[in-house]
Amino acid sequence: MNKIQISDWLKKLQDTICNDLEKADDGSKFEEEIWERKEGGGGRSRIFKDGKYIEKGGVLFSAVDGVAPEFLFTEKEHSNNVSSKYFFATGLSIVIHPKNPMTPIIHMNIRYFEMDGGARWLGGGIDLTPHYIVKEDAVFFHQALKNVCDKHHPKYYNQFKKWADDYFFIPHRNETRGIGGVFFDRLNENEEMSFNQNLAFWKELGETFSPTYLTLIQKTKNKTYTELNKQWQLLRRGRYVEFNLIYDKGTKFGLETNGRVESILMSLPKLASWEYNFKTKPNSDEAKTTSLLKKEINWI
Amino acid sequence: MNKIQISDWLKKLQDTICNDLEKADDGSKFEEEIWERKEGGGGRSRIFKDGKYIEKGGVLFSAVDGVAPEFLFTEKEHSNNVSSKYFFATGLSIVIHPKNPMTPIIHMNIRYFEMDGGARWLGGGIDLTPHYIVKEDAVFFHQALKNVCDKHHPKYYNQFKKWADDYFFIPHRNETRGIGGVFFDRLNENEEMSFNQNLAFWKELGETFSPTYLTLIQKTKNKTYTELNKQWQLLRRGRYVEFNLIYDKGTKFGLETNGRVESILMSLPKLASWEYNFKTKPNSDEAKTTSLLKKEINWI
Numbered sequence: 001m002n003k004i005q006i007s008d009w010l011k012k013l014q015d016t017i018c019n020d021l022e023k024a025d026d027g028s029k030f031e032e033e034i035w036e037r038k039e040g041g042g043g044r045s046r047i048f049k050d051g052k053y054i055e056k057g058g059v060l061f062s063a064v065d066g067v068a069p070e071f072l073f074t075e076k077e078h079s080n081n082v083s084s085k086y087f088f089a090t091g092l093s094i095v096i097h098p099k100n101p102m103t104p105i106i107h108m109n110i111r112y113f114e115m116d117g118g119a120r121w122l123g124g125g126i127d128l129t130p131h132y133i134v135k136e137d138a139v140f141f142h143q144a145l146k147n148v149c150d151k152h153h154p155k156y157y158n159q160f161k162k163w164a165d166d167y168f169f170i171p172h173r174n175e176t177r178g179i180g181g182v183f184f185d186r187l188n189e190n191e192e193m194s195f196n197q198n199l200a201f202w203k204e205l206g207e208t209f210s211p212t213y214l215t216l217i218q219k220t221k222n223k224t225y226t227e228l229n230k231q232w233q234l235l236r237r238g239r240y241v242e243f244n245l246i247y248d249k250g251t252k253f254g255l256e257t258n259g260r261v262e263s264i265l266m267s268l269p270k271l272a273s274w275e276y277n278f279k280t281k282p283n284s285d286e287a288k289t290t291s292l293l294k295k296e297i298n299w300i
Numbered sequence: 301m302n303k304i305q306i307s308d309w310l311k312k313l314q315d316t317i318c319n320d321l322e323k324a325d326d327g328s329k330f331e332e333e334i335w336e337r338k339e340g341g342g343g344r345s346r347i348f349k350d351g352k353y354i355e356k357g358g359v360l361f362s363a364v365d366g367v368a369p370e371f372l373f374t375e376k377e378h379s380n381n382v383s384s385k386y387f388f389a390t391g392l393s394i395v396i397h398p399k400n401p402m403t404p405i406i407h408m409n410i411r412y413f414e415m416d417g418g419a420r421w422l423g424g425g426i427d428l429t430p431h432y433i434v435k436e437d438a439v440f441f442h443q444a445l446k447n448v449c450d451k452h453h454p455k456y457y458n459q460f461k462k463w464a465d466d467y468f469f470i471p472h473r474n475e476t477r478g479i480g481g482v483f484f485d486r487l488n489e490n491e492e493m494s495f496n497q498n499l500a501f502w503k504e505l506g507e508t509f510s511p512t513y514l515t516l517i518q519k520t521k522n523k524t525y526t527e528l529n530k531q532w533q534l535l536r537r538g539r540y541v542e543f544n545l546i547y548d549k550g551t552k553f554g555l556e557t558n559g560r561v562e563s564i565l566m567s568l569p570k571l572a573s574w575e576y577n578f579k580t581k582p583n584s585d586e587a588k589t590t591s592l593l594k595k596e597i598n599w600i
Contacts, residue, residue: 033577047576056578121443170562172555238568245545246555255472255546264472268538268574275570276358277333277562 001199006112007063007090011044013206014061014092018046020210021059021096025051030059035260040066041088045216045263048096050270052104053221057096057264064089068115074182086116092206092248095267101233102223104130104137104178105240106213107252107267110206120195122202123185126209127168128216129178129240135299137216138179142299144212145182145205152201153193160184160234165295170243175293177243186240232286241272263289301499306412307363307390311344313506314361314392318346320510321359325351330359331422340366341388345563348396350570353521355399358566363390368415386416392506393550394512395567401533402523404430404437404478405540406513407567409550410506420495422502423485426509427468428516429478431539433534433589435599437516438479442599444512445482445505452501453493457523460484465595470543475593477543520544532571532586541572 001009018030028051038040041064048057057191068087091111093197098105114120142161149157160182168177187202189195244251244267254264280286301309318330328351336342341364348357368387391411398572407427428441440465442461449457450574460482468477487502544551544567554564580586 005448045576049576056574056576172558172561235570240567241541241572242545245542261472262577265542265574270575271534271571271573272541273571274356274565274568276345276349276356276566289586 001196003090003112006199008108009203010063010090010092010112010206011061014044014046014059017092017094017210018059020214021048021054021057021124024164024214025054027051028054035263037064037066037260040064043263045266047266051099053099053217055097055099057224057272058094058263060093060263060266062089062091062093062263065073069249087113089113093263093266094209096215097237098221100221100223101131101225101229102220102221103217104128104144105269106209106216107208107236108206110202112202120188121185122187122198124202124205125164125167125183126181126205127164127178127180127181129236130289131236131287133179133228137219138292138299140180140215141179144208146300148201148208149182149205151204152197153179156201157182158182162296168243169295170239170247172246173239173242175239175290175292176295177240179292179297180295228286231273234271235275237269237272237277238274241268244268301496303388303390303412303414306499309503310360310363310390310392310410310412310506314344314346314359317392317394317510318359319513321348321354321357324514325354328352328354332383335563337364337366337560340364343560343563345566347566351399352585353398353400353403353517355397356570358394358563359565360393360563361391362393362563365389368570374583383551387413389413393563393566394509397537397569398517398521399526400521401431401529402520403517404428405537405569406509406516406519406531408506408509410502419485419488421488422498423487424433424502424505425464425467425481425483427464427478427481427483429536430589431536432529432585433479433592437519438592440515441479441481441512446600447500448504448508449482451504452497456484456501457482462596468543469595470539470547472546473539473542475539475590476595477540477593479592479597479599480595528586531573534571535575535578537569537572538574541568544568 022028022030026049030046031046033045033047034042035045043060043062046059048054065086065088067085089111091109094108096106110124112122126145130137145158149160161180164180164183166177167183168180170177187198189198251264279291319355322330328348330346330348333345333347334342335345343360343362346359348354364389365386367385391409391413394408396406410424412422426445430437446457449460461480464480464483465476467483468480470477487498489498551564580590
């Protein structure tokens with residue numbers, strides 16, 4: 001597949017995922033916005049507002065090109081591969097903030113990048129942020145990701161699961177954002193895998209989003225919840241905001257390079273809360289969840 | 301005044317301001333928390349939760365000492381003054397998030413820093429973030445600050461007002477956080493002013509907080525407001541969160557140096573909101589406020 005084919009494939013995946021989410025939300029409709037980038041390329045944003053089960057969410061496709069940002073030429077690891085100043089990047093980014101505190105927040109980003117000189121790579125990540133961690137669901141989510149990984153490379157799940165643990169981490173809180181998932185970057189070809197083999201893995205990961213998340217929505221969307229559950233959801237969203245604004249590299253890079261602010265900050269929830277020194281009650285569900293916000297939990 | 305006297309003075313100012321705010325909030329009470337810092341010193345936090353007019357706020361005193369952070373020794377400008385590795389820092393930090401969208405958010409921080417070798421300096425800042433900018437109130441606020449500045453140095457207001465414009469700015473939104481105020485750092489002695497003269501200015505600035513903000517609370521606390529006003533308040537608070545988590549140097553430094561997270565993030569509102577691509581209506585009060593979120597507005 002060349003860059004146009006990859007980009008077209010991502011657009012189709014956007015269509016499929018949006019259709020799936022609309023059905024899951026009892027027929028709510030995404031709002032679409034087409035935008036252009038002055039320096040080259042553009043995007044197709046699909047935004048959920050006040051759905052039945054999805055409070056706020058976005059499924060954003062973009063394909064941009066132009067003069068490559070300076071940083072590419074200073075990073076040692078790629079200085080050899082980069083022979084031109086022009087780049088092409090295409091990707092699909094998803095964040096869904098559900099209404100029901102029992103339904104987890106989900107995030108996925110898959111992206112493809114190439115330089116005129118021939119260098120190209122794949123990146124991606126998918127992670128789950130339950131407001132309340134339910135072990136059975138955490139196992140289900142990680143198993144779905146492991147199934148995709150194992151089909152393509154025996155080491156990918158362990159390797160990319162660790163990468164997600166390290167990436168989706170909030171140092172000042174000493175806690176992970178959620179239960180992690182997988183994360184990888186700069187995947188091209190190596191001794192064991194061709195670029196096309198990695199591309200097949202990457203595509204299948206993208207396709208696993210809908211069935212996996214829809215199962216979790218279906219299971220939780222009608223669960224009853226209390227005022228405390230809702231309060232806790234807003235506090236957890238506050239932590240999500242802290243991660244995205246302080247640590248997320250995509251957000252940081254986007255804002256620093258004059259990216260499209262509305263797309264970059266689409267990931268933020270409709271409502272979030274902060275309380276001074278909020279303490280969970282011992283042995284409460286909130287305390288149990290907090291105790292599981294750690295790296296290196298072997299969910300499977 | 302030596303460091304102990306300055307620190308005691310700040311504690312008294314904390315008492316005064318807390319009493320004033322409690323009265324302004326019809327007798328609500330701050331919660332107090334005394335904390336110690338493992339490496340030396342500690343603090344006295346006073347926190348407002350769900351008051352009548354103040355939704356969330358903090359008036360935090362601290363006085364800490366210990367081995368100075370590395371950064372002090374790499375900054376050229378002070379490498380000559382720093383002859384020891386021990387520091388002492390004391391300060392008072394205030395952020396008030398009111399309930400009523402017609403009452404502005406206020407922030408003040410005044411701080412004193414010294415090194416064992418004799419180097420010492422004052423820093424501070426006070427800025428106002430109205431959800432709706434009312435010109436008359438903006439003039440009143442800036443005039444109060446100018447009065448203090450003018451009493452001590454004819455150039456301070458212009459100089460420190462510009463510093464605040466530059467500091468309280470959100471680059472990715474291309475807007476200021478609010479209507480600014482004054483900001484300064486590393487103030488010690490120079491050809492025109494002795495340290496004690498600057499200290500007198502700094503103290504008076506601290507003392508102007510209560511009468512100034514109380515006037516604004518008094519004027520606005522019973523104003524009626526609509527759903528849209530409340531929605532807009534939450535969106536403006538979202539921008540406040542963006543500034544504090546992405547750009548505020550105190551927050552960044554605090555989180556990176558393993559500071560006390562609850563104190564550092566006290567500044568975040570109880571509730572904040574983000575909406576994809578929110579647009580103000582032409583000529584609305586929201587649009588007027590947005591048009592005034594600019595640097596270099598000469599309010600007086």
